[in-house]
Amino acid sequence: MKKVLKYLVFVLIGLVFIGTFVYLFKRSQPKEVAYETLSPAVMDIRKTTVVTGKIQPRDEVNIKPQISGIISELYKEAGQTVKENEIIAKVKVIPDMSSLSSAQSRVRLAEINLKQAQTNYDREKALFDQKLVSAEEYDKVRQSYNQAREELASAREALEIIRDGVSSSNKSGSSTLVRSTISGLILDIPVKVGNSVINSNTFNDGTTIATVANMDDLIFDGNIDETEVGRLSVGMPVTITIGALQDVSFDAALEYIAPKAKETNGTNQFEIKASVKVPSDLTIRSGYSANAEIVLQRAEQVLSIPESAIVFEGDSTFVYVQGAAGYEKKPVRTGISDGIHIEVTEGLTAADKVRGNMIIATPNK
Numbered sequence: 001m002k003k004v005l006k007y008l009v010f011v012l013i014g015l016v017f018i019g020t021f022v023y024l025f026k027r028s029q030p031k032e033v034a035y036e037t038l039s040p041a042v043m044d045i046r047k048t049t050v051v052t053g054k055i056q057p058r059d060e061v062n063i064k065p066q067i068s069g070i071i072s073e074l075y076k077e078a079g080q081t082v083k084e085n086e087i088i089a090k091v092k093v094i095p096d097m098s099s100l101s102s103a104q105s106r107v108r109l110a111e112i113n114l115k116q117a118q119t120n121y122d123r124e125k126a127l128f129d130q131k132l133v134s135a136e137e138y139d140k141v142r143q144s145y146n147q148a149r150e151e152l153a154s155a156r157e158a159l160e161i162i163r164d165g166v167s168s169s170n171k172s173g174s175s176t177l178v179r180s181t182i183s184g185l186i187l188d189i190p191v192k193v194g195n196s197v198i199n200s201n202t203f204n205d206g207t208t209i210a211t212v213a214n215m216d217d218l219i220f221d222g223n224i225d226e227t228e229v230g231r232l233s234v235g236m237p238v239t240i241t242i243g244a245l246q247d248v249s250f251d252a253a254l255e256y257i258a259p260k261a262k263e264t265n266g267t268n269q270f271e272i273k274a275s276v277k278v279p280s281d282l283t284i285r286s287g288y289s290a291n292a293e294i295v296l297q298r299a300e301q302v303l304s305i306p307e308s309a310i311v312f313e314g315d316s317t318f319v320y321v322q323g324a325a326g327y328e329k330k331p332v333r334t335g336i337s338d339g340i341h342i343e344v345t346e347g348l349t350a351a352d353k354v355r356g357n358m359i360i361a362t363p364n365k
Contacts, residue, residue: 036356040305047297047336053222055288057213064206065178068198069093078189082180088210089178103159110152117148184214218276220292223269231296238274239293252276297336299343307342309356320355327355
């Protein structure tokens with residue numbers, strides 16, 4: 001039994017050795033290479049570049065209050081449309097105590113002055129009615145009385161503005177009412193009822209009550225590398241695709257190319273903008289990520305072959321053309337390429353057969 005097992009082990013080792021030898025022998029044999037045969041074709045070739053960016057409204061306005069205070073009411077919310085001068089929110093004024101005290105003091109002083117002016121006027125009028133004083137003296141006293149009345153009205157109105165943010169004589173133009181400065185769609189209302197807000201001044205930009213934009217006038221905003229910006233010109237057609245909207249593309253026109261580059265991740269990028277023509281049945285949201293395809297060069301109905309068939313040697317280009325004795329190396333001159341096909345301007349005809357990619361590799365028999 002032991003002898004049989006011993007023989008079997010020797011046999012297995014011999015089979016493994018023979019199999020390995022046969023495998024290595026086949027791998028060492030020269031292989032016959034076959035190539036795909038290509039025919040030049042007449043077609044349109046476009047050299048394009050794709051720029052990433054965002055869709056955003058051309059005019060986006062931040063609405064800020066005219067006075068500081070606390071939001072007491074909100075009349076609109078994000079997603080609603082608003083017309084120019086329409087009220088968005090109401091601000092409750094928190095008066096400055098020093099200013100309030102001064103305004104109250106001014107009112108009290110104006111009341112005292114009016115009371116004295118009233119007394120002087122009544123006395124002067126009685127004397128004038130009895131023709132004991134001249135009309136000139138009477139007019140002076142009456143004028144002082146009217147001025148005192150006007151001063152009291154002005155002081156009370158100033159007190160109302162400081163205390164309430166609005167006067168009783170001008171409620172319709174109240175600065176406590178925050179109004180939209182343009183017509184459009186409300187993109188965002190970052191405040192809530194009860195939030196403190198401040199007006200824009202020299203030292204502060206102010207609190208944004210709402211962001212309003214005209215969503216009927218959209219632009220594409222993106223950045224292009226400095227190696228390609230030189231081929232762009234204002235007015236070039238652009239095709240826009242949005243990742244959030246599958247199988248949807250629409251036209252745009254390049255309208256702005258930045259004169260100065262910005263360094264981004266170690267490369268110089270130029271900002272570009274294109275006016276977007278959105279179909280009426282399509283809803284676009286501000287901030288959508290988008291790609292803009294721009295045609296840098298175009299060649300129509302030119303002779304072309306797959307770029308993989310071109311052999312590059314220094315500044316020269318060649319192809320292998322099928323001849324009587326096999327493939328022959330032939331110089332050609334090329335034009336523009338779209339990354340897949342390349343234009344051939346000299347050296348080939350439509351009747352030539354060009355060697356393409358290797359399609360099969362088998363050992364010689």
